Amino acid sequence: MTASPDRAQPFGERLRRAGEIAAEHGVDLLAITPGTDLRYLVGATGETHERLTCLLVPAAGHRAPPAIVVPKLEAPGLVGLGLADLGVETVTWNDGEDPYLLVSDLAGGPRRIAVADSMPAVHVFGLRDAFPDVAQVLAGPVLRELRMRKDPAEIDELRAAAAAIDRVHARMGEFLRVGRTEAAAGADIALALVEEGHTGAAFVIVASGPNGASPHHDVSDRVMQHGDMVVVDIGGPLPSGYYSDCTRTYVLGAEPDPEVRKAYEALQDAQEQAVRAVGPGVPAEQVDAAARTVLTEAGLGEHFIHRTGHGIGLDVHEQPYIVGGNDLALRPGMAFSVEPGVYLEGEWGARIEDIVVVTADGCERLNRQPRDLQVL
Structure with a gap:
């Protein structure tokens, strides 16, 4: 996971708008694993693996702040993204811990979670086990509202x-x-x-x-x-x-x-x-x-x-x-x-x-x- 090449992007505005559109779609939380959606929102590149990395973007009006859950051994790759300046908290976990329960602790009691369209099934099911009573939908309908119109x-x-x-x-x-x-x-x-x-x-x-x-x-x-x-x-x-x-x-x-x-x-x-x-x-x-x-x-x-x-x-x-x-x-x-x-x-x-x-x-x-x- 590394920072995007040198190019100014309005990541803060994208995160804000993602939260607003999520609220319009009746979604309480976006859960975004590595891929182009994550690159679009915070500038992080890389691929998703068996270890969970997941950006959590709450809908507008929810008290939980944005956070990114990342394996401790991969956290150095986020240095340089300026996540703290975007108001995104970095939360690490070690092998042997359950990252899905960590997501659950950070999520602030959502009723409806939108997961990245490209999220691997292993992570989809992991989140489902951690949120057994929470509806899961795809994040695509939320994020395409942003990504379709290029700045x-x-x-x-x-x-x-x-x-x-x-x-x-x-x-x-x-x-x-x-x-x-x-x-x-x-x-x-x-x-x-x-x-x-x-x-x-x-x-x-x-x-x-x-x-x-x-x-x-x-x-x-x-x-x-x-x-x-x-x-x-x-x-x-x-x-x-x-x-x-x-x-x-x-x-x-x-x-x-x-x-x-x-x-x-x-x-x-x-x-x-x-x-x-x-x-x-x-x-x-x-x-x-x-x-x-x-x-x-x-x-x-x-x-x-x-x-x-x-x-x-x-x-x-x-x-x-x-x-x-x-x-x-x-x-x-x-x-x-x-x-x-x-x-x-x-x-x-x-x-x-x-x-x-x-x-x-x-x-x-x-x-x-x-x-x-x-x-x-």
Whole structure:
């Protein structure tokens, strides 16, 4: 557990707002184990283990102060977070003690606890044993109210992540060549992500020829061939923890067949219309519909087999989801992908993906690389 990289974040305001939203949801206490929710609230990174580390955030109006329960051997990792300045008490425990009873002692008699969505079951059941008469719900509905709307510092990080992944896409001529395997190209792309500012590659999809018809193909030993369409979907975190995610489609060595070119132009129009549909007050499903309508009118609707987008931030997939049936009204500060695709099984696939941020009068497109079908 270590402090976040150098970046000013309004952690005190986030804790305060988390308590207020918890109260609005009828939750008395938030119990947050290590993961991106904990990083968002107090800047602590790291993974959850069998030893319980848990941030306790009381709902507004409750007398119990915020506290973090942590194994004594891991407490040094919290030094530098400024928890005391945030009003968060650090409470340690030793092996052999029951940390769940310690949480119970600190909790102040809650009736309803919201646990982190990613909390391991071993800790969920440990807390249930310590609070046998207390209802447990998920903290996601509380925290997504905060995390969906990025503050200016977060948007700056997403801009930096988008610029970094754009620099990798600008180098695709180095990696995608006839005669190379997808795996070899993917390994070079993963190195390029680090060279361009990421801490690592969270995912590298190099899907050539018929493999492009599988949206989450990954890489394989398939040798890329003259005329192949190649879908490249890549992303990873910056040192701040904020993610990039961008997809472009390339063709190797030759112009595609006219029918493929026509389909790609429809896809490009679908992505453009979906981006233009983004704005404050617009239901998320309306952005999905904007892309889907274009492809359906082009006779390609059945080949668009996934949602149009997902939120992005400290997680590469988070709220809001841009999908049919989601009537959530978009609000300034929400950041998400716009990524329609066309997939013809056994033949080829294509996808175009940019990250956008909702503004007061529309949206800002963070990725700047060309969206045309590029011949390498």
